Amino acid sequence: MTVTIKDVAKRAGVSPSTVSRVLSNHPRISLETSRKVKEIMEEMGYHPNMMAKSLVSKTTNSICIILPKPAEELFSNLFFMELIRGIVTQAGRSGFDVLISSGANEKEELEAVSRLLKGRRVDGVILLYSRKDDSVIDFLESNGYPFVLVGRSDRYENILSVDNDNVMAAFDATNHLITMGHERIGFVSGPPNLIVSRDRLAGYQKAMEESGLEIRPEWIVEGEFLQDSGYRAMSFFMNLPNRPTALLVVDDMISFGVLRGLNELKYTVPQDLALVGFNNIPLSELSSPPISSIDIGIYHLGYTASQVLIQAIQQPDKDIGYTNRFIIPHRLIVRESSMYSPGRK
Incomplete structure (x- = not known):
């Protein structure tokens, strides 16, 4: 029965x-009361009819994570894995299921978001990226759907977002290299249409300008958040007649490609090229040499994004707080890859 x-x-x-x-x-x-009822549910083998519950409450107790490109590429970057871990952990504690969707391009992402929300398959969306002039954000904002952006929008100031101060983070990382005595510092960026790439580039430029150091266009290379971008950048950088002595790299996965490229070219880190990355994923400490990196609190970014979205779903009329933008603190973790001064003999 x-x-x-x-x-x-x-x-x-x-x-x-x-x-x-x-x-x-x-x-x-x-x-x-909640604990008592849940214990009795387990004893009696009660399983709620989620479809019926959804029809009555007009909610699904599900949220969706939208990945910015095909999942097989993203899951090779541990940043996204740790971010999703934070989202799923908090959602589970709040009784929400998590659905993951992706598209090969912005059009496919928009179609997926529209299908999921208009079909009432999820109650809200977490976007793991922020792009310039993003049509997905335009759709969500204009239709009043609950969503949280991991990052910063360049068009909407009042949307719910969870982010780091990426300008200041890159400024701090660049200043560390300057403090170590480097004057020729390059920057390996991510895709230029992503706000995080632009903000970290701005922080690098600000630190260089305030120190009176030259910024050469050939010292700035753009790529994807993949090892191959760092690997390809090394064949370019190390063949410059006036090459950098240090690099700020926008993502630790790219830094691994930098190390691989330098090793094949018979250069050593940090003696031939000092290096600071971003995200402080666990492998950064285990690489050879260990990579100095900006810790941005990846898990906390995901956990907070999930928490903010679920609160917005459950209490849509409640003011979230004094701000809709939540900033997760960053810190520089200094390791062997940057601990060398070019003036030291």
């Missing part, structure tokens, strides 16, 4: 509406 909400309520000594509120994680239900 199928166990119903009424059966659970009778055993727990509460009303059926209280059981329903426990299932929807209603904030007015005490922790003690």
Whole structure:
């Protein structure tokens, strides 16, 4: 015989509406009552009819993560894996399921978002990127759908977003290299249409200008957030007649490609080229040499994005707080890859 909400309520000594509120994680239900009801559900083998629940409440208790390009490319970058881990952990604790979608281009991403939200398959969306003039953000904002951006929008100031101060982070990383005695510092960037690439480039330029150091166009190379971008950049940089003595690299995965390229060219880090990366993924500490990196709190970025979105879904009329933009602090982790002064003999 199928166990119903009424059966659970009778055993727990509460009303059926209280059981329903426990299932929807209603904030007015005490922790003690929630724990008691959930224990009885488990004892009785009760499984809620999520389809029926969705029809009644007009919610799905599901959120969607939109990946910025085909998943097989992104999952090779540990940044996205750690970001998603933070999102999924918090969502699970709040009783939400997580669906992941991607597209080969912006048009396919927009179609996926529209299909999921208009079909009421998810209650809200987390975007793992911020692009210039993004049509996906335009669609979400104009239709009033709940969403959170991991990053910064260049067009909308009041949307919910979770980010780092990427300008200041790149400024701090560049200043570290300047403090070590480097004057010729290059920058390996990500795709120019991504806001994070532009912000980190701006921070690098600001530090160089404030120190009175020259910025040469050939010292700035753009690429993708993949090892191959760093690998290809090395054959270019190391053949320059006046090459940099240090590099700021926009992502640690690109830094691994830099190390591979330098090794094949018989150069050593940091003696021939000092290096600072971004994201401080676990492999940065285990590489040879260990890579200095800006720790941006990847897990915390994802966890906070999930938390903010679910709060917006459950309490749409409640003011989130004094700001819609949540900034996760960064810190520079100094390791062997940058601990060398070009003036030291």
